[in-house]
Amino acid sequence: MPELVLELNGRTWTLDPSRSYTLGRDPQGDLVIDDARVSWRHATISWGGRSWVIEDHGSTNGTYVQGQRIHQMEIGPGSAVHLGNATDGPRVSLTGAATGAGAYSAQAAAPQAQQPQPQPQPQPQPQAHAQGAQQAWQQQAPAAAPHPNWQQPQPPQAQVPHQQPPQGHVPHQQHASAQQYAQKVPGQGDGGGAGVAPGPGPAYGDRSPTTFHQLALGRVMRIGRALENELVVSDLQVSRHHAEFHATPDGRFEIRDLGSHNGTYVNGQPLAKSGSALIGPNDIVGVGHSTFRLVGDRLEEFVDTGEVSFSARHLTVTVDGGKQILKDVSFGVPEKSLIAVIGPSGSGKSTLLKALTGYRPANQGDVLYDNRNLYKQFAELRQRIGLVPQDDILHKELTVRTALKYAAKLRFPADTTEQEREARIDEVLGELKLDIHKTKKITALSGGQRKRVSVALELLTKPSLIFLDEPTSGLDPGMDRDVMQLLRGLADDGRTVLVVTHSVAELALCDKLLVMAPGGSVAYFGPPEEALNFFGYETWADVFSAFENYRDYDWAGRWRGSQHYQLYAADIDAVAAQSVQMPPAQAMRQPKPQGWGAQLWTLIRRYLSVIASDKGFMALMVILPAVLGGLSTAISSDYGLRPSPRGVNTSAAMILLIMSIGACFAGAANSVRELIKERVIYERERATGLSRSAYLMSKVIVLGLITIVQGAIIGGIGFGLRDVPDEGLIFGSSLVRLELTLPIMALGFTSMMFGLIISSLVKTAEKTMPLLVMFAIIQVVFTGCLFTLNGQVGLNEFSYLMPSRWAVAAAGTTAQLNVLFPNQDDPTETDPLWDHEVGQWLVDMGALLALGAICGVIVARLLRRHEPEVMRK
Numbered sequence: 001m002p003e004l005v006l007e008l009n010g011r012t013w014t015l016d017p018s019r020s021y022t023l024g025r026d027p028q029g030d031l032v033i034d035d036a037r038v039s040w041r042h043a044t045i046s047w048g049g050r051s052w053v054i055e056d057h058g059s060t061n062g063t064y065v066q067g068q069r070i071h072q073m074e075i076g077p078g079s080a081v082h083l084g085n086a087t088d089g090p091r092v093s094l095t096g097a098a099t100g101a102g103a104y105s106a107q108a109a110a111p112q113a114q115q116p117q118p119q120p121q122p123q124p125q126p127q128a129h130a131q132g133a134q135q136a137w138q139q140q141a142p143a144a145a146p147h148p149n150w151q152q153p154q155p156p157q158a159q160v161p162h163q164q165p166p167q168g169h170v171p172h173q174q175h176a177s178a179q180q181y182a183q184k185v186p187g188q189g190d191g192g193g194a195g196v197a198p199g200p201g202p203a204y205g206d207r208s209p210t211t212f213h214q215l216a217l218g219r220v221m222r223i224g225r226a227l228e229n230e231l232v233v234s235d236l237q238v239s240r241h242h243a244e245f246h247a248t249p250d251g252r253f254e255i256r257d258l259g260s261h262n263g264t265y266v267n268g269q270p271l272a273k274s275g276s277a278l279i280g281p282n283d284i285v286g287v288g289h290s291t292f293r294l295v296g297d298r299l300e301e302f303v304d305t306g307e308v309s310f311s312a313r314h315l316t317v318t319v320d321g322g323k324q325i326l327k328d329v330s331f332g333v334p335e336k337s338l339i340a341v342i343g344p345s346g347s348g349k350s351t352l353l354k355a356l357t358g359y360r361p362a363n364q365g366d367v368l369y370d371n372r373n374l375y376k377q378f379a380e381l382r383q384r385i386g387l388v389p390q391d392d393i394l395h396k397e398l399t400v401r402t403a404l405k406y407a408a409k410l411r412f413p414a415d416t417t418e419q420e421r422e423a424r425i426d427e428v429l430g431e432l433k434l435d436i437h438k439t440k441k442i443t444a445l446s447g448g449q450r451k452r453v454s455v456a457l458e459l460l461t462k463p464s465l466i467f468l469d470e471p472t473s474g475l476d477p478g479m480d481r482d483v484m485q486l487l488r489g490l491a492d493d494g495r496t497v498l499v500v501t502h503s504v505a506e507l508a509l510c511d512k513l514l515v516m517a518p519g520g521s522v523a524y525f526g527p528p529e530e531a532l533n534f535f536g537y538e539t540w541a542d543v544f545s546a547f548e549n550y551r552d553y554d555w556a557g558r559w560r561g562s563q564h565y566q567l568y569a570a571d572i573d574a575v576a577a578q579s580v581q582m583p584p585a586q587a588m589r590q591p592k593p594q595g596w597g598a599q600l601w602t603l604i605r606r607y608l609s610v611i612a613s614d615k616g617f618m619a620l621m622v623i624l625p626a627v628l629g630g631l632s633t634a635i636s637s638d639y640g641l642r643p644s645p646r647g648v649n650t651s652a653a654m655i656l657l658i659m660s661i662g663a664c665f666a667g668a669a670n671s672v673r674e675l676i677k678e679r680v681i682y683e684r685e686r687a688t689g690l691s692r693s694a695y696l697m698s699k700v701i702v703l704g705l706i707t708i709v710q711g712a713i714i715g716g717i718g719f720g721l722r723d724v725p726d727e728g729l730i731f732g733s734s735l736v737r738l739e740l741t742l743p744i745m746a747l748g749f750t751s752m753m754f755g756l757i758i759s760s761l762v763k764t765a766e767k768t769m770p771l772l773v774m775f776a777i778i779q780v781v782f783t784g785c786l787f788t789l790n791g792q793v794g795l796n797e798f799s800y801l802m803p804s805r806w807a808v809a810a811a812g813t814t815a816q817l818n819v820l821f822p823n824q825d826d827p828t829e830t831d832p833l834w835d836h837e838v839g840q841w842l843v844d845m846g847a848l849l850a851l852g853a854i855c856g857v858i859v860a861r862l863l864r865r866h867e868p869e870v871m872r873k
């Protein structure tokens, strides 16, 4: 029997040739390797009939034998295989004989063989508590009506003896007991845990470092993704050459950023690009998912594999006018937890989500992530947060794969290769079982599948904390379970997942439930299965009715007086509330993974892909200007844009009017929905480092080109079929029609910019249509072709704000509109904007384009309103 003995992390397994063994992070696999660089299903070892064979399963970071990345290779006694990194990735060694009594049989070794066994703990008796709670509730009041006693909750100590949770590390268990929970939550009542910046104290509680690296005087230790670095970090968030540690002549150590894309952080604050900082034993250096701490001349590395605790303490949000919309919310969960947040409408769920993600930081309180203060170290920690808003954050017109491809391009550092990004996309698609849908358009997917794609997008960068805002809203009831099971799986795989939901059907899948009461305070936090008993009702509908009927009841007081509070929240609550002091905006600004130009190019390509995928829209873009240009030919005119024998030719003004309005309408119609329909995508991408100006510029360039072409079609048809003056002002006699068309093209562009203003102003896409119509009608009035504007004090000056006024004026200088369409009251009074002079043509065109530029500045300001508060600068 060709037995092979495999050694990993000090443990040995005797492999059986009759079956194959999977290696990876998947807890269901045969050999579970808990290392961020190892893929979920990384590789397989099996007996190939002649010899043992290791086969890589398309892992992101590769399988290495003697420093070479391999796909499939024969192995045998004496072989050593590194997973995830050629030098310091987890090492699998193979020998030919069992190593004695310590050897495990791999068949017998269930995946859990490597997991630490849970310590026996005194278990709380949830049912007894629940009944107790119910009795207390029923004693206080019958469910049908509030009772005065409700207002006087018993002091917590009277209800339940306070149990001191024992100290120590306890592995995760689904629906962990209160004691287990209390052990894992950071900073429990010790006043500590408010971040590490800067100051003594353990940075990671009881977590031990993933690896150590020896630093030596005179030696530089360079960190990066590339294999030639001394410290190779297999993380796509890290640049190829990211940063370096080196000793200064006086024996101290310094970290220097090497122009990294995602930044190097010291105590959560980003170093300037290519900047450096001296580091001491209390400093935490952050590079991608890894953090480093100096211990003597050794560097301890902690890799954030997602298994981190999370808690909120005393979160309070006060809005203008002093009203509190979130009141003193505290809760905490250990690693790998799924938390659901429910509550009646207006109870502050969205406000809480914004406070937890840093989108709108609370005015008071802390959010602790792995014992680090999220608000203080936001620039670094925001990269570990995934947020799936209620609306899809992908362009539905694209295929799943293309949408993820663009998202990966925007979120990963500029120096990641397409191959690396593709590999990560494949990994995520596989994890979320979306492989079979990858070539489908997102519009063709069911609601549940679409939500999976949004989750897949957020998983690309391997966040440890994932927040979801009502993922099941708008889905079929059957999809609830699907989505909640997906979230359960995400948490079990080593992430903390918090979901705000209206759906109560699948709450049992969660580890903890947070129930918000009207007014923004906590009504309950604890295991979901004990919640209904806590409230003393049989259904959630009853609980929500009670919230509705007794809005003024002190729900928070009832919670704080309960034994559940003692069990699940008192420790977190014991720390006094602090007001939030966010670092200065500069320190919070996360370096952008991509340069401005690269972002712009990706955004332009994505936008063109979206347009190209909609053939109907493309056809309309050509038909609309053709029809509008054609309409102008319906005006009967013997002389076109030339003077009649008497000079006057009012139909020329009508022709210019119709063509200008056509250009206004086409331009504004192109852009009026553009920003509002992408608002959620913009908000999310902005939080992950998208440049506002690159985003706006991508719209201006693509829509600008479209509207200019449309203007050319309108002008080509409208002027092409008409008599035009023999001589132009700029182009002489040869290109008079072009000279007349240029103002129409510029008008299309500027109207498109006005459309962007409308799009960034409105709250819903439906509101854009009335505003578009209003814009077009105002332009009709202010062309100067319906009635004389010149000389009308106030009205004339106001018309200078209208793009149609300048476009008609520019074309009017060429066509001599002062002759064709003289002032009806006083023919000697001419409009100076229509003077037949080269300078005037240039002034009119300049004013038209300047209006467009001013619109651009206004849109940029308006876009700011739709950004996470921390991104507004």
Ligand SMILES: Nc1ncnc2c1ncn2[C@@H]1O[C@H](COP(=O)(O)OP(=O)(O)OP(=O)(O)O)[C@@H](O)[C@H]1O
Pocket (backbone or CB within 6 Å): 319, 320, 325, 343, 344, 345, 346, 347, 348, 349, 350, 351, 352
């Ligand atoms: N900026 C603000 N200024 C004033 N009041 C606000 C502001 N933002 C939210 N509110 C109010 O705070 C309360 C909580 O709002 P929030 O959107 O967080 O509730 P919600 O529980 O998410 O509601 P829903 O389930 O309907 O989405 C609401 O009464 C809301 O009107």
